[in-house]
Amino acid sequence: MDSExxxxxxxxxxxxxxxxxxxxxxxxxxxxxxxxxxLCLFWEQAxxxxxxxxxxxxxxxxxxxxxxLLKNLVSTVxxxxxxxxxxxxxxxxxxxxxKKTIFCEANKSLxxxxxxxxxxxxxxxxxLAEEAAEESWEKLAKQMTSLWExxxxxxxxxxxxxxxxxxxxxxxxxxxxxxxxxxQMAPPFLPEEEDYYVESIVKEGQNIYNQLRxxxxxxxxxxxxxxxxHKELIQMCSKPDVELLxxxxxxxxxxxxxxxxxxxxxxxxxxxxPMSGLMDWLNHFRVNxxxxxxxxxxxxxLFDDARRLTYEHDSLHASLDGGTLKYFASxxxxxxxxxxxxxxxxxxxxxxxxxxxxxxxxxxxxxxILDTSNNDNFLLVCVKQDDHYQLWTTAPTTPLYIERPLGxxxxxxxxxxxxxxxxxxxxxxxxxxxxxxxxxFPVRPFFCTGHRG
Numbered sequence: 001m002d003s004e005x006x007x008x009x010x011x012x013x014x015x016x017x018x019x020x021x022x023x024x025x026x027x028x029x030x031x032x033x034x035x036x037x038x039l040c041l042f043w044e045q046a047x048x049x050x051x052x053x054x055x056x057x058x059x060x061x062x063x064x065x066x067x068x069l070l071k072n073l074v075s076t077v078x079x080x081x082x083x084x085x086x087x088x089x090x091x092x093x094x095x096x097x098x099k100k101t102i103f104c105e106a107n108k109s110l111x112x113x114x115x116x117x118x119x120x121x122x123x124x125x126x127x128l129a130e131e132a133a134e135e136s137w138e139k140l141a142k143q144m145t146s147l148w149e150x151x152x153x154x155x156x157x158x159x160x161x162x163x164x165x166x167x168x169x170x171x172x173x174x175x176x177x178x179x180x181x182x183x184q185m186a187p188p189f190l191p192e193e194e195d196y197y198v199e200s201i202v203k204e205g206q207n208i209y210n211q212l213r214x215x216x217x218x219x220x221x222x223x224x225x226x227x228x229x230h231k232e233l234i235q236m237c238s239k240p241d242v243e244l245l246x247x248x249x250x251x252x253x254x255x256x257x258x259x260x261x262x263x264x265x266x267x268x269x270x271x272x273x274p275m276s277g278l279m280d281w282l283n284h285f286r287v288n289x290x291x292x293x294x295x296x297x298x299x300x301x302l303f304d305d306a307r308r309l310t311y312e313h314d315s316l317h318a319s320l321d322g323g324t325l326k327y328f329a330s331x332x333x334x335x336x337x338x339x340x341x342x343x344x345x346x347x348x349x350x351x352x353x354x355x356x357x358x359x360x361x362x363x364x365x366x367x368x369i370l371d372t373s374n375n376d377n378f379l380l381v382c383v384k385q386d387d388h389y390q391l392w393t394t395a396p397t398t399p400l401y402i403e404r405p406l407g408x409x410x411x412x413x414x415x416x417x418x419x420x421x422x423x424x425x426x427x428x429x430x431x432x433x434x435x436x437x438x439x440x441f442p443v444r445p446f447f448c449t450g451h452r453g
Contacts, residue, residue, distance in 0.1 A: 005077055013074050016054055017042055020237050021074050024141040026064035030057040033070055037144045037234065078137070079130050082241045086110075086129065103132040108246040133241040136248050143255050144233050150259045151230060154223045161219055161265040164401075165212045168268055171401055172205030175270060178433040182275070182421065193276055201270060208268045218263040229255050267388055272403045274428040282412055282423065285342040289445065291330040327352075332445035335360065338415045344408045344425055345447050347382070352450035354381045355409050356394070357420060357443035378434055379446065380409065380422040393422075393432050400432060415441055 015022050017038035024036040030052045034042075043050045050059045085091060086099045093100055093112035100110035106124035116126050176198045183194040232251055236244060336357075347353045356379035381392040382404060391400035405424035409431070412421040418440070421433040 005080060010077065013070065013077055018234070018237060021078055022070055023074075023137065023237055024145065025067045025070040025074065027067045027070070028052060028059050028061055028064075030055050030059070033067060035237070036064060036066070036141070037148060037230075037237075039064070040148055041234075075134055075137075078241075079134065082130055082133055085241070101129050102126050103129040103245060105132075108249075110242065110245075129241075129245070132245055136241075136244050139252060140233065140236055140244070140248060143252055144230070147226060147230050147233065147255050147259065150262055151223070151226045154219060154226060154262055157263065157265050158216070158219045158223060161212065161216045164265060164268055165209070165216055167399075168209050168212060168401065169205060172202060172209075172270065175205075175402070176201045179275075179430055182278070182430050182433060185281075197273060197275070200273065204270060208266075208270075212266055212268060215263060215266050219265070222258075222263055225258050229258055268401050270402045272405075272424055272427040272429045275430065278423065278430070279410075279425065279428050282342045282410060285340040285412070287341045287343055289343070290333040291445075291447070292333050327448055327450040330445075330447040331358070335442035335444045336413055336415060337441045340416065341413045342410060343445060344410045346408050347405065347449065348407045350382075350449040352381075352383045354379045354446070354448045355411055355422070356380055356446055357411070357413060357439070358446040359443060376440060376443075377446070378420050378439055378443075380411075380432060391431070393434075395434075395438070402431060403427075405431065411445065413439075413443070415439075 013022055014020070015025075015035045015038050016032070017034055020035075022033060022035055025033045026036045026039060027033040028039070032052050032054045034053065039053070042053050050061070051057060052059060086101060091100060091110075092098060093115060096112050096114045098112035098114060100112050100115075102111045102113060102116040103109075104111055104116065104121055104124050104126055106121070110129055111121060111126070115121060116124075179201065180194060180198055183191075183197070229251075233255065236248060236251060239247065345353075345355045347355070356377065358377040358379070375395050377394060379394045380400075381394065382389055383392070384390075389404045391402065391404060392398065393400060403424075406426065408425035410423040410425050412423065414420070418437040419434050420439055422431040423429065424431055
């Protein structure tokens with residue numbers, strides 16, 4: 001910082017985290033201002049809720065706007081400081097004793113006007129050193145913002161990857177057990193097919209698990225690389241203008257190259273394999289019933305609750321709002337208390353849908369699937385999350401890692417064993433089977449579809 005610029009004025013334009021001139025300054029609620037990158041990094045590293053690094057006042061801000069008044073003042077002072085630097089006798093051109101006010105982009109050097117027109121440099125691209133320095137600071141600020149966003153994206157990807165990896169094999173073995181119990185329910189199933197089917201599920205599950213682990217390692221490596229580059233760019237903020245002009249281009253190329261490919265978390269899915277004789281056996285129990293319909297364009301929380309679900313640290317959390325849906329809800333006109341019943345529902349054109357059984361007490365209530373009142377309602381739920389579809393079951397709420405059914409979903413209610421199963425009709429395969437004894441009666445069929453409003 002230049003000694004001829006009033007010290008008090010310089011202090012007002014100084015970030016109290018890095019002690020350099022403010023770079024892309026942002027001002028928080030208490031009135032203190034910091035470099036955007038300094039504040040983001042400080043808050044990320046803090047072990048307590050976000051607060052001002054100076055006065056410790058709590059802050060709820062999650063996004064920031066550049067303080068352009070401070071930014072312009074910093075630019076003015078920085079230019080004045082650089083001009084003062086160029087006037088110093090030790091920085092004059094040794095040959096022509098003139099100020100080096102020209103920046104040569106070819107060899108990253110400062111030149112006087114005479115040298116810039118000489119044989120060595122006349123074919124090179126030149127610009128005013130003062131303007132080149134300010135442009136470099138602007139590029140550095142933009143690159144740090146872009147890089148920080150990629151770092152945060154990588155952190156989110158790592159969390160998603162961990163959520164997919166940790167419960168994966170548990171799901172695979174549980175799905176294998178459900179398949180085995182389904183094979184053992186009735187004679188039409190081929191005994192020799194049972195072992196092959198379950199073994200193939202476990203083998204495929206292990207292959208997918210290995211892919212998940214490799215992708216997780218890729219994301220961790222990318223995270224470390226981006227963090228290292230961010231650290232280098234932070235160090236560039238302390239460089240004098242001349243060094244910034246000479247070194248920034250290589251740093252920017254490194255950063256831009258690293259951001260070109262950020263590995264995304266895999267979305268694991270077990271392939272849907274047909275089960276011989278499944279549909280023939282289920283059709284023995286097919287029932288017909290009328291539906292009590294209710295059409296509404298209002299908000300339905302059933303799908304929003306499912307869309308908000310995330311797994312973190314083996315616990316279930318809700319985050320982010322899902323939006324408003326137009327939905328069509330249907331209830332069976334009769335309740336079931338005994339025997340075996342099978343029916344099918346068409347879901348192929350639905351954005352979101354839910355099929356299953358519910359208690360009479362839940363009918364026409366605007367309860368979400370996380371509500372305690374929904375513990376006795378057994379549903380298979382499909383919701384669109386980002387750019388993919390996710391299947392869930394209720395009671396308890398559990399994600400399914402299997403291909404989304406297209407066309408019809410079959411529902412098999414076994415009142416004798418107290419269980420309910422869901423099947424993909426087109427692929428003749430099991431999607432999910434609840435344990436015996438979980439379902440109490442009476443229950444009635446439930447069906448709901450939703451589309452974006």
